[in-house]
Amino acid sequence: MEAYRPPTERTRFAVAGARANVAAVLGSQPRGDVIRNNVFAGLLGLAVLIALAGLAALLAQAVVEGAPALGTNLITEPPSTIDTANAGFRPALIGSLMMIAFVIVLIVPLGVGAAIYLEEYADNTRWWNRLIELNIQNLAAVPSIIYGILGLGFIVRGPLDLGFILLAGAITLALLVLPVVIIASREAIRAVPPSIREGSLALGATRWQTTRRQVLPAAIPGVATGVILAVSRAIGETAPLLLVGATVFVTFDPTPLGANGYSALPVQIFQYATRPQEEFQTMAAAGIVLMLVVLLAMNSGAIWLRNRYEQKW
Amino acid sequence: MISPKRLPILGVGIALALGMAACGSDDDAATGSEGSSGGDGASGVSGNIRVDGSSTVAPLTEAAAELFQQENPDVQVTVGTSGTGGGFEKFCAGETDISDASRPIDDAEEVPVCKQNGVKYEEVVVANDALTVVGNPENPVTCLTVDQLNQVWGPDSQLSSWSEITDLDAEFDEELQLFGPGTDSGTFDYFTDAVNGEEGVQRKDYNNVGEDDNATVTGVAGAPGGMGYFGYSFFEENTDTLKAFEIDGGDGCVAPSVEAVQDGSYTPLGRELFIYPSEEALQNEAVREFVSFYIENQEEITSATGFIPMTEEQVTKSHETVDSLAGG
Structure with a gap:
């Protein structure tokens, strides 16, 4: 049974090479696909950012407000x-x-x-x-x-x-x-x-x-x-x-x-x-x-x- | 593959890692000496006193307990905040020694339960408070009559703007934004009784802040047409962002203040705050001493917590009440 493993340097290199070959033979990806790809990646990043920003805001507010009382x-x-x-x-x-x-x-x-x-x-x-x-x-x-x-x-x-x-x-x-x-x-x-x-x-x-x-x-x-x-x-x-x-x-x-x-x-x-x-x-x-x-x-x-x-x- | 022998280690490992840490620190914890007065501590009395009830009164009882414990380190006092109603529920079930209350015990619903369970008690005044009606500092109105408050807060009130209130002492045309405590609160009960003539009856479309009166502070400070009510200490801490309305109970406008509450002129929103010790608990020397201490040191306790002290008369009466209950 082969479980998923994070890509190593070696596999990353192989993937990049394969992609370059495909692009060389078939031409680069259609423009629309590239844009959609980037938009999707951006949206995912935004989701992470919002979640983290909420946490950071909460933490920052608690630390700032509670600062005078923080101590052993x-x-x-x-x-x-x-x-x-x-x-x-x-x-x-x-x-x-x-x-x-x-x-x-x-x-x-x-x-x-x-x-x-x-x-x-x-x-x-x-x-x-x-x-x-x-x-x-x-x-x-x-x-x-x-x-x-x-x-x-x-x-x-x-x-x-x-x-x-x-x-x-x-x-x-x-x-x-x-x-x-x-x-x-x-x-x-x-x-x-x-x-x-x-x-x-x-x-x-x-x-x-x-x-x-x-x-x-x-x-x-x-x-x-x-x-x-x-x-x-x-x-x-x-x-x-x-x-x-x-x-x-x-x-x-x-x-x-x-x-x-x-x-x-x-x-x-x-x-x-x-x-x-x-x-x-x-x-x-x-x-x-x-x-x-x-x-x-x-x-x-x-x-x-x-x-x-x-x-x- | 992990060695099977390690598995049990992990199984209990997660569970106990914290267990050890937590239990290790309670070695020095005192084990309760249930209601015994034969403590060998230097200061005489010992035992546990369980207090629960109004979250308004809790800071007073906490301050009292703290000062009392400084002199009597063998007494353990705990103070809960189930609300006046929740406190009486436990008190009448015999689960607490003293109940904090921001309104008198309810004749219809609470008294019969206490009676049925054989819990005898007395009402002891421990401090005064002024229910303070607050508005935004931009509001030009200075005084409100009980009738005007009733127009705004009455159960059938449809008012949506300050200009709809009759006979205001200043012109003001802002949207009314109402903030008030939740229906479990003794403050709510007292205000509705005083203003609307019936306990628990009030218009439903207000911003219900539950137990968090600071939400009323924020709400009214942020809304030009805001109005809300709460205990005096919340106004005292926020005089820079709020204004308190004078109240006309029929004999002219009176601003909430220590003097006005003590001399009885701040009507009908000046109120007394109570503790209800049970007769059974008062047989315990620790509880008896604690209640007496509470009344004797009321000046220090009220000033530390932002409440209004009792008058001489009230102090004497509270002492008498406790003595008669303890003796009977």
């Missing part, structure tokens, strides 16, 4: 209403990191497990399997506040009755992003060439051995991408957390089961942005920068892991 106190100090100059996001940051850790622990086995079942075991000619599939896709598009209501009714109160604790927030976020992981993992598993499976099965491996030793290792980069997307979404969610008890003013480090409450970065940023005093709005901007740094650090780590396990056939 952001991660070492608790929030403060009296002494805003030395206030920070410590409890919220720890709350967010802990929640993300729990989210990952929950979504990786559940999401990958569900994906393996749907791709490798489920018979998708059966209507119930197709129904499950359809529902997972729909769940990925459900607004996050709905998951917040679910979390409040079933996890914080109701059947699980965990109370307003950090773990309840983490479970709610995990449910919210689980469909993304399942869908991405399924795509990754589906992209593993059937010849790999067939070869493994032909050599006498069981279906589980094939999945475990051949399919899963090959699917890891795709799964990792899904987890990265899911975690990035989870860390920025505010609405469901407000419902399941994340508060704004917490001056101590939260614990997973501590009944005294917890906070999360986006919740505190959101609250600070709506305060009248300018110091709080500066703090909110600094909080955005902090959250971006956390997000980038996490994603870089995940991408490093992904590249390390990248497959080549």
Whole structure:
């Protein structure tokens, strides 16, 4: 199986030579085609530019506005209403990191497990399997506040009755992003060439051995991408957390089961942005920068892991 | 092909890499000593106090909690911002100790729930606020009567221009652009009650800024015919880009100010802000001390957060309310 590889110097040279030969024999390309080619390339470039410009503008605004508050106190100090100059996001940051850790622990086995079942075991000619599939896709598009209501009714109160604790927030976020992981993992598993499976099965491996030793290792980069997307979404969610008890003013480090409450970065940023005093709005901007740094650090780590396990056939 | 033996490493690797980092830092976290008063800390009281409710009152409670924790480091106070209604919902379910409120508890919908769950409480005033009606500095109008506000904000109002408001004290012909808080807000409830005579009733075609009153600041500052309302602290922070209308509640035009609110002349938009401690929570020494501290230090707390302090009379009454609830 020959996978696509980026062109090397050698192939580039060969392509250029072939194009020159064709042009020499048949004459250069019609003018219209050349223009269309350039216009298309220009449009693609513009699309990239707009996406990047949006990100750059957001970053620049947050950095400029938050500049006066940027400093180590952001991660070492608790929030403060009296002494805003030395206030920070410590409890919220720890709350967010802990929640993300729990989210990952929950979504990786559940999401990958569900994906393996749907791709490798489920018979998708059966209507119930197709129904499950359809529902997972729909769940990925459900607004996050709905998951917040679910979390409040079933996890914080109701059947699980965990109370307003950090773990309840983490479970709610995990449910919210689980469909993304399942869908991405399924795509990754589906992209593993059937010849790999067939070869493994032909050599006498069981279906589980094939999945475990051949399919899963090959699917890891795709799964990792899904987890990265899911975690990035989870860390920025505010609405469901407000419902399941994340508060704004917490001056101590939260614990997973501590009944005294917890906070999360986006919740505190959101609250600070709506305060009248300018110091709080500066703090909110600094909080955005902090959250971006956390997000980038996490994603870089995940991408490093992904590249390390990248497959080549 | 990757060695199969490495796979489990990766499986948990991604998951735990961050888990370690996060959990490592909570080693020194205090584990909650649920409501116990037998703390061995130097400063006496210890325990947890859970506060939730109005996002308007939250900064006051945060300031109070911060000052209180400086003296009582073993007490952990958390303050949430579910809104006045959301706060009462949790409070009446027995999930919080104190509820912040920018309007009194609702007799029809909230009181029965509290009663049913056996949650007893009292209303304690902690600060004053002036609901401030603001306009663009270009606007020549200086004073608005309650009737004029009702013409603009009433549920059946069709007004689209300042010139359609009757008996204005200046000629102004600009398109009305209205900004106001969302319907979950206690500020919305109070304003509609005072201006339209019924809580929660207001024209629907205004710019609903939800909980973000800064959007009203930006909106009104950018529109010559803009009008909006919010708590006094939002006006105080933006006096350079906004003007506050004087309000005529029947006894002449009065501008929002500390004095006007305290002497009661800024009617009907001067309002009190409340906390609702539950009787059960007040049995905990930490909560009792915290509430007393809140009332005693109200001058410092209100000035740090841009609210209007209570009068002597209000302070005395709040103390009495707490004492009777704690004792009963």
